[in-house]
Amino acid sequence: MEFDSFGVRYRMKQMAAADAFRVFINAQDLGPLDMMRDVSVKTDSGWVELFDESNLNTFVRDNKHIVQPREVLNGLISVVSEFNWGFLKHRQQLKVPSYLRGNSEVKSVEGIDPVMGTLIAAGKATLIELETHYSLEDAFKIYDILCNDQINKAQAQYDAVQAAKSKAK
Missing domain, CATH: 4.10.280 (MYOD Basic-Helix-Loop-Helix Domain, subunit B)
Incomplete structure (x- = not known):
């Protein structure tokens, strides 16, 4: 999935099930890098993975100069969460008599x-x-x-x- 946010182009894929279970269960103990493992940003030289602190600090930004980078990162984390776990909101548990x-x-x-x-x-x-x-x-x-x-x-x-x-x- 590709999307634009504050003038920056991002691409992400769903986490593998094992990673998504681990992140979901340990969500309180994880940092932004764990959430960004399958997210890339489009740069002049191509796509760059954000699963690296230097890349995260360099490329997660607002090119429109409206919000701080941390707010952009928080928004990205929300998009990643919805993309990977959003279906759980609508999932109906099976009922066992x-x-x-x-x-x-x-x-x-x-x-x-x-x-x-x-x-x-x-x-x-x-x-x-x-x-x-x-x-x-x-x-x-x-x-x-x-x-x-x-x-x-x-x-x-x-x-x-x-x-x-x-x-x-």
């Missing part, structure tokens, strides 16, 4: 987000794909498809058990 829920404690692998762990364990994505190919939105779409399939299978099994019980009576 209470009669299909158990009391088991879900365990996850330390350092791996549970959604990523589920996708990897189910064979729907590899760690390399989540680190390089799939965006966070892609990962959640695959996760939702997988979970919906599992809910449908559990519902079908529950219905079959209930039908067998009623026939046995």
Whole structure:
């Protein structure tokens, strides 16, 4: 995606799912460089990545001289956030009927987000794909498809058990 802000041309791509999970979970502890990892700025000599403090300080500016560079950076961070995580505002969580829920404690692998762990364990994505190919939105779409399939299978099994019980009576 390319866009202009205060007379400067920027380009960004969605973060890989693994990076986006890490940034989202650790948002309070991260700095601007973490947010700018997939953002570039157009210069006279071509596109320059902003995942470098010197480039960030040099190229994040207002060519129209209206606002301070820090305000431009804050605006860029907002655009990056919306681009990578904005879909979560409209995402509907799957509803699992209470009669299909158990009391088991879900365990996850330390350092791996549970959604990523589920996708990897189910064979729907590899760690390399989540680190390089799939965006966070892609990962959640695959996760939702997988979970919906599992809910449908559990519902079908529950219905079959209930039908067998009623026939046995």
